[in-house]
Amino acid sequence: MYDVLNVREDFPVLKNVIYLDNAATTQTPVQAVSAMLDYFYKYAANHGRGAHRLARETTNHFEDAREIVAAFLNMDVAKTIFTKNATESINTVSRGFPWKKGDHVIVTLVEHHSNLLPWMRLKEMGVELSVVKPDICGVVNPEDIRSSIKDTTRLIAVNHVSNVFGSIQDIGKIVGIARQNGVKVLVDGSQSAGNMALDIKSIDPDFFVCPGHKGLLGPQGTGLLYIKEPDIIEPVFLGGGMVSAVTTDSFKMEPSPAKFEAGTPNIPGVIGLGRAVEYVADIGVKSIEKHERSLAKDTARRLGELDGVEVYGPKDRAGVVSFNVTGMNAHDVAMILDQTRKICVRSGYHCAMPGIDHLGVKGTVRASFALYNTEEEVDTLIRTVSDITSLVS
Numbered sequence: 001m002y003d004v005l006n007v008r009e010d011f012p013v014l015k016n017v018i019y020l021d022n023a024a025t026t027q028t029p030v031q032a033v034s035a036m037l038d039y040f041y042k043y044a045a046n047h048g049r050g051a052h053r054l055a056r057e058t059t060n061h062f063e064d065a066r067e068i069v070a071a072f073l074n075m076d077v078a079k080t081i082f083t084k085n086a087t088e089s090i091n092t093v094s095r096g097f098p099w100k101k102g103d104h105v106i107v108t109l110v111e112h113h114s115n116l117l118p119w120m121r122l123k124e125m126g127v128e129l130s131v132v133k134p135d136i137c138g139v140v141n142p143e144d145i146r147s148s149i150k151d152t153t154r155l156i157a158v159n160h161v162s163n164v165f166g167s168i169q170d171i172g173k174i175v176g177i178a179r180q181n182g183v184k185v186l187v188d189g190s191q192s193a194g195n196m197a198l199d200i201k202s203i204d205p206d207f208f209v210c211p212g213h214k215g216l217l218g219p220q221g222t223g224l225l226y227i228k229e230p231d232i233i234e235p236v237f238l239g240g241g242m243v244s245a246v247t248t249d250s251f252k253m254e255p256s257p258a259k260f261e262a263g264t265p266n267i268p269g270v271i272g273l274g275r276a277v278e279y280v281a282d283i284g285v286k287s288i289e290k291h292e293r294s295l296a297k298d299t300a301r302r303l304g305e306l307d308g309v310e311v312y313g314p315k316d317r318a319g320v321v322s323f324n325v326t327g328m329n330a331h332d333v334a335m336i337l338d339q340t341r342k343i344c345v346r347s348g349y350h351c352a353m354p355g356i357d358h359l360g361v362k363g364t365v366r367a368s369f370a371l372y373n374t375e376e377e378v379d380t381l382i383r384t385v386s387d388i389t390s391l392v393s
């Protein structure tokens with residue numbers, strides 16, 4: 001049973017601050033930290049490379065984590081690849097896809113830079129990019145994506161939830177449009193994995209990416225990449241752990257996922273991620289989604305009622321609320337929130353400059369919620385923002 005006060009006991013740092021920067025990275029529960037300590041204290045070794053007992057134990061824990069994460073998101077284990085973050089996952093696809101000169105890619109204006117720059121760089125290879133505009137609340141109309149498709153379109157790369165607006169894209173419809181047109185689709189689930197109930201096999205994207213360190217509550221330095229047809233992507237990194245036979249002039253790659261995991265991975269991080277995902281699954285992602293979205297909805301409504309505060313994004317939002325205090329710089333607002341009431345929020349462009357430009361502002365303050373945030377924390381945020389507005393009125 002989900003009890004937010006019990007949950008908070010598992011995140012000791014929350015005794016000291018009001019942490020509302022969860023869209024950047026979340027706190028990690030003590031259970032996952034203990035799993036990482038166990039690795040260091042009891043069996044640390046390299047993964048997949050040794051016959052000795054510690055190597056075997058490490059490999060078992062690492063592969064258990066893969067099974068936990070794959071089951072949680074309903075992905076085939078063999079298609080579940082560990083990376084260091086969502087950025088690496090997206091770059092693995094953009095660098096490994098078999099492009100031809102003249103190919104065309106579609107993104108949206110509300111992508112994180114991680115889901116924009118890797119596609120922009122393909123210009124060097126003669127790949128053309130179209131950028132679809134969302135409405136002013138950051139919601140993309142799937143029909144605008146459909147009408148941007150040309151004969152040369154090979155891939156659509158789109159966020160599931162915007163890290164600026166909290167808008168939720170109609171991913172089912174966008175994947176359907178891609179399928180009808182024979183176009184591949186990459187879904188950036190950085191703000192939805194662990195925050196919303198996801199079934200990757202039923203959404204059926206060609207590629208799904210997310211970090212381990214946001215809604216999945218894992219440590220930094222962990223990320224996921226799902227590739228529906230792993231053979232179409234060439235690995236970016238070559239080296240140990242991803243080959244089955246090597247001579248001085250040829251090599252034979254292992255199948256996925258090993259093929260995409262050259263070199264020593266973040267073993268403790270992945271083991272911690274596995275335990276963190278178990279933690280999320282035990283609480284229940286549907287309850288987490290309901291909780292986060294209800295806090296965000298209340299926050300947006302109550303901020304919107306304050307004179308001198310502008311709130312961005314749609315009414316029906318995920319757990320992200322961007323706003324500004326009229327006449328004040330977003331960083332100054334964030335600084336005051338921290339210094340007066342230890343409220344940690346993000347401010348600025350949120351690595352999504354084109355999306356912020358679309359709003360016609362120079363940054364926003366962003367409060368983003370996780371399973372451990374409370375209504376009392378929202379009260380404190382609203383009271384403090386209200387105090388701040390009186391500084392400029």
Ligand SMILES: Cc1ncc(COP(=O)(O)O)c(C=O)c1O
Pocket residue numbers: 023024084085086087088111112114115159161162163188190191210211212223
């Ligand atoms: C929508 C979105 N995509 C991609 C990323 C990049 O994630 P990472 O820093 O783990 O690579 C983020 C991080 O904030 C994000 O919000």
